[in-house]
Amino acid sequence: MRLPARRLLPATALTAASALLTGCFAGAESSADAGADGKRIRVAMMQPPRSGLSPLSDDAFKLSRWSAAETLVKLDKEGDAQPALATKWRQSGRSWTFEIRPGVTFHDGTELTAETVVNSLTRAATASPKPRILDGVELTAKADGDKVTVTTATEDPLVPQRLSSPQLSILAAKAYRGKTVDPVGAGTGPFELTKVNGTASASLDRYEDYWGEKAKAPGIDVKFVPDGTARAAALRSGEADIVESIPVSQAAVLDQDLITEVPMPRTNTLYLNTGKGAFKDASLRAAAREAIDAEAIVKGVYEGRADVAEGLLGPALPWAAELRGPVTRAAEAGKPNGEAITIGTYTDRSEMPEVAATLQQQLQKAGFKVKLDVREYTNIESDALSGRFDAFVLSRATVLDSGDPAAYLYSDFATDGTFNLSQFADKGVDKALKKASETKVGDARRKAIIEAEAAVLTQDAAVPMLHERVIQGDAAGVVDAAHDPRERELVTVDTYVK
Incomplete structure (x- = not known):
């Protein structure tokens, strides 16, 4: 059965996508560690950074999807709070006390401490504008040994869930200079953000001193491709391994084994x-x-x-x-x-x-x-x-x-x-x-x-x-890419390319 013409992906779009993406991905195999124990993962993402990848903006979700920055708490599939950089917590009225995970280092080699957690949370709470997750919330943080006490103006049952927001990622002190926040080399995740090329591309390398399980892939090369047709073409041409947000108009003409559709x-x-x-x-x-x-x-x-x-x-x-x-x-x-x-x-x-x-x-x-x-x-x-x-x-x-x-x-x-x-x-x-x-x-x-x-x-x-x-594209060689309805995860420690 012939598909409607509007659905077909023209060869010109395929060529355009290849030209658009090759500049970013051509050098991926020669990057640090590539070929030693796996291929670097080439990712085509939809929206370019809006605020220089500042975690205080929606760009925080990019850092989260690349496993570069982490929060005190993470959410399971049901939306319940689980330990991350904090190992446990308890509530007492308006205050919540979080125990900070020991043995964690930032990508610049400095140690995660209660003081660095307080620094990140305070910067977020006093930012203008505040991160969305803190709309209507007055929040202060105070360090006490290996614990951090977070206090809100009124009793807030959602504090742990709030602290799971990527916009409240914990970064090294060096990330905060004046009014700007620069996440390059400042996260705690299994991948270190090493380079950002404006709104065009970004590169990440595996962080060998990660506190958790070592990432299976040696690194990630990201290209920002706002054009949906070009992203779909990148999957067809093999220019990208993981493609974010395949347009519905292109989904039907792609290999259905390469796409995942989730409400x-x-x-x-x-x-x-x-x-x-x-x-x-x-x-x-x-x-x-x-x-x-x-x-x-x-x-x-x-x-x-x-x-x-x-x-x-x-x-x-x-x-x-x-x-x-x-x-x-x-x-x-x-x-x-x-x-x-x-x-x-x-x-x-x-x-x-x-x-x-x-x-x-x-x-x-x-x-x-x-x-x-x-x-x-x-x-x-x-x-x-x-x-x-x-x-x-x-x-x-x-x-x-x-x-x-x-x-x-x-x-x-x-x-x-x-x-x-x-x-x-x-x-x-x-x-x-x-x-x-x-x-x-x-x-x-x-x-x-x-x-x-x-x-x-x-x-x-x-x-x-x-x-x-969400319609996500994963090339045939991709193993264990995340398919996350909340758009928090994409490349995890388990993701790699055969």
């Missing part, structure tokens, strides 16, 4: 600007929601490789559907009368421009006049955060930071949330978000989270459209 805690959402413009009117927000046909987007853009959203939280969190009930909307849908709106989105995820184009058609049919503004994410994020758009299409990870969606909900929908694309402010929602954040981990917390989700949806501050599935 993700990631929601494709249309954020509506409630602060100004057309969508300050709640009835027009309701009209936009009713005009959107998410099922058509799933079938037409994602070719069925996604799930229609019933709420902000998707099937990667099965308890959400079990607890969710009907949502009563605050306003009835009004009748658009040619109101002009601008929708922003970005090219880094190849589906986003097509999603925006489909939304443009659906909203224009409903009576809006719609203009699109599509750029690379690094060039559009600041405008989105400052409220320059009437609406913004975003693929948003809902448990990226802590394994718990309360932090995401607070960041995106609290009045003082640092990622409040909707410019949203509602006392009732703030109250619900505060309750969810303060409830102890377990069933009661999950119920409070769903109540907070309902409060947001009642106001139509955002329209959840679909829940994505």
